[in-house]
Amino acid sequence: MSERDRADGSGSEDEHEDGDETWTLPDDLEAVREALVDWYEGDHRDFPWRRTDDPYEILVSEVMSQQTQLGRVVDAWAEFTERWPTTAALADADRADVVGFWTSHSLGYNNRAKYLHEAARQVEEEFDGAFPTSPDGLQELMGVGPYTANAVASFAFNNGDAVVDTNVKRVCYRAFDVPDDDAAFEAAANDLMPDGCSRVWNNAIMELGGVACQQTPRCDEVGCPWREWCSAYASGDFTAPDVPTQPAFEGSRRQFRGRVVGTLREYDELELDTLGHRIRVDYAPGGEYGREWLRGLLSDLEDDGLVTLETRAGETVASLRR
Template sequence: MLKPRWEKDAVQEREAFRDALAAWFSVNGKDYPWRRTSDPYAVLVSEVMLQQTQIATVLGRGFYTRFLEAFPDVRALAAAEDEPLLKAWEGLGYYRRARMLRDTARAVGEHHGGKFPEALEDLLGLPGVGRYTAGAVRAFAFDLPAAVVDGNVARAISRLMDFHGTVDDTAGLKKIWEWAETLADPARPRIFNSALMELGQTFCRPGVPDCLSCPVASFCRTRGPELLPVKRKKAEVTVVAEHALWLRDRKGRVLMHREQGKRREGLWRLPLRNAEEVVSLPVAASHRYTITRYRVDLSVHDGGISKAGEREGDEWKTPEEVLALPMSSPFRVVVERMLCEN
């Protein structure tokens, strides 16, 4: 691919690299709501949401704003009950993140008087706060020196340094973090880290990057950016079949099930049954979804009207109660569809 020549070493000339990145970002940086605040709580919420969810999803569906409206500060989140907490997080997936956020809020209240600590070691001592999140809070909330490495930054640095090691194993991550700490701007942490992350989102994107428009192209060593970063081979996708039961009683209530497993504890869904138990029932709805390395084919079998059928964890709910329950997106889709049709 056509790419500007490498002329400057980003590490040896890091002041020039920082200046070039800051100059570009000051004119072209995007306006995200979490960039308009220095509240460490609001910054933390945005970082946890964005760890496994795209920016477009968080913004486009209003997750960030809605969550802060429901839990505007550390005290409100620390006091949150499971059901409203999970309802506010509904649609984002990886629901343990919501509970971990609450654990962090409680720890800030119990051990830091309700005020987020600034020191790196204190931030790392909070539940669920690792190296990345601690650095993000220091840089974006307190404007203190910190390295912040997410997938966008790892990709940009691997290309800048022409690094052909695997970026998602222990050794590769260690090397990327070392470069990130060397390049980090102690004078403009908030601007520098925002700019480096946005560089990875825009010009230094996955696949074929836009090297001709990149503001730091002259610092980039690689001649084959489309080949980087190198990652471990992904696990093969496993196909799984789920069979759910749609059952209503004569009062119009729907049989629902409260989940107990770690992944979705506290969420509600339709009760699942073995395929043999529902094979004679018609399939009223189906939905395909993916979670981690699994592709799930969900079939909803219509059991008609019954006075019984519940098992441990199952409860009868009115349609109004069903709509108010926290539910994972796949089951929300089929439940709303069934309620409209029945």
């Protein structure tokens, strides 16, 4: 993207280069920061995990939100944390129950439930019930990658770097002409964030992207606090980086993985063909969606530690791993 002209022609002395492009942040960064935080603290979406600094509750919200709209996560999060209110409670739970909860609430890949269960056990057994407080330390937990670790460190301990998600990239791209490059987005996000303020700042800038700077922007409607500095608002050019789309769920392997787990939770164990007929109406042992297809699905689930396969009297029997 070629750099768009700013409304006032001004720029920060902190100039960055990305290939043939340069971009700058506004000179009055303090005003930019104050405007965003004031806007966020004045009115924002009231998700329950924003009212806590409990790292367990925040981790659950982050894992659930990875593939699910936030509106749907609210009820699932409340039910999950009521049923398993601490890492100790989750660590003591039957994994099949945790995976079953995940499946019944359509929360995405079931291995995330398995990893969350394992992470709770790690906290209890390896960290004496206390979460690590830094992004690096949090990445030692099963299934916790750099983004989730940084989010938990930010929101639970106010000890993170700038969060860089799709919303933050869109904001930086439109407002400050940051090129579509991960390193550039990370540099810009960290330059924008005031020191020692990761909790409020990361919530605020993600809220800006999620509420005001959506794919179809709502600048005036929600009173975007960055309109006076924003290149896109000045030029009317609201292009943004391509947003990856989730593969269709209906008919996907992900859908049938969930059906396998849900069915085995109900029936405990099933022979291969019996399971196949229960998870899809067009199952035919020798057909396109037959034994070979089902074995591949079960093999993936076995690799993820969710399913156990046994051979009895020449028949394959599947059950949930306990």
